[in-house]
Amino acid sequence: MQCPKCHAPMHTYNRNGVQIEQCSGCRGIFLDYGELESLTRLESQWSQPAPPPPAAPQAYPAAAPQAPAWGAPHGGHHGHGGHYGHKRHKSFGHMLFSS
């Protein structure tokens, strides 16, 4: 997605299980509905014992792993299907096998 303020691409990060979008240009942060409440709730639990670690990541197929701000747009948590499957196929045979 694009930043509503400066229109640079926004990248998705996972902070304690909450997906947030950060603008690669102005560094502004976008929160989806309910995410502010999730962060507030996490903050209030800060001094309590940590919850058990989440189950295997396969249990959450919709959650994209963290990526750097300079990374390619993966589609964040909006799914990631065919659009780069083609690039993966092209890159696998040569790029992933050489120094």
Next chain:
Amino acid sequence: MTPNPLLPALTAQAEAAAHSRTTTCPCGAPVTLADRPDATVVRHADTVAKAHAPDLTPTDLTPRLTTAAHLPDLLLPPLTPTPVDLHGRLVTFWPYGTPVDPADPDAAPWEAAATLLARLHRAPAPAALPPMRGPAKAARAISRLRAVTAAERTAPERPAATERTTTTERPAATDRTTATERPAATEPTTATPSVLRAWDTLPAWSRAEAPQPDSTTLCHGDLHLGQLVRHPAPDGPWLLIDVDDLGVGVPAWDLARPAAWYACGLLSPEEWTRFLTAYRAAGGTAVPAEGDPWPALDVPARALTVQTAARAITKALAEGRFLDEVEQSLVDACDRMASVPPELTHGHAK
């Protein structure tokens, strides 16, 4: 391509080594597995002979061979403990192992690769092991990029350069490209400034201009999918091969190629998650056991993206072709890096 004069001698060496291991060698035709400026590798039956890079000295190579011999569950052990000299090149002998199939992405052993690296990073490093050579190789790729870009710009009238700029020559030279599937055509040298700007944002240690901040952790130094084989072939356990860059250093460097592929959109989030999860499950020390791994991965992943982009441009220039779509995605990542300095991506979001 001119035949490498080293090949016949190396092939004879591989055959002699193979025959010293068995009296019943099936003696099929010898196979050249690789023939690059930095390595020539020949297989004869179950034996592989490797001629190392011309600048590699016994002092560089022998402690690395010793390390492989001492960790046979992680690194393919050499057949002989010391290299021999052949026409001024150091040659080593190895058992043949079955490599990863480049035609079958779904069979790539991400978990095995991650687990081997985690165990390597926890293994005690032998004394006298030189530094891991990852940063030095990145710096070398940048030096070559500067040299070929300068040569291209100062000699615009060379026939090869002129030929490359004609509209008929470029697509014809790109055999991966079909008429229906044309990448955005980028003249290779126009991508050079993006790559150099990204390189300039990196800290000195990752550019081999200062010692690495870790001088005790054992690292492979050049992890990619061509560095794994099953031994004994064809279905033994996976092992790491190629100790030329092995040494002590920052272990995140070994995770940084898959990390860079993921960041550049070449590796799916699922495959990256499989790799990272397996690394953590095996107790790997390069990233924290949980939470965001990118503060540790960021600098090495940037360096390897820059290195890979630099080599892609150098190769495209040599082959007289445009950058392809995959290579362009590396240059695009370099562009984005220059606007996000490494320190901003450390710690938490601002």
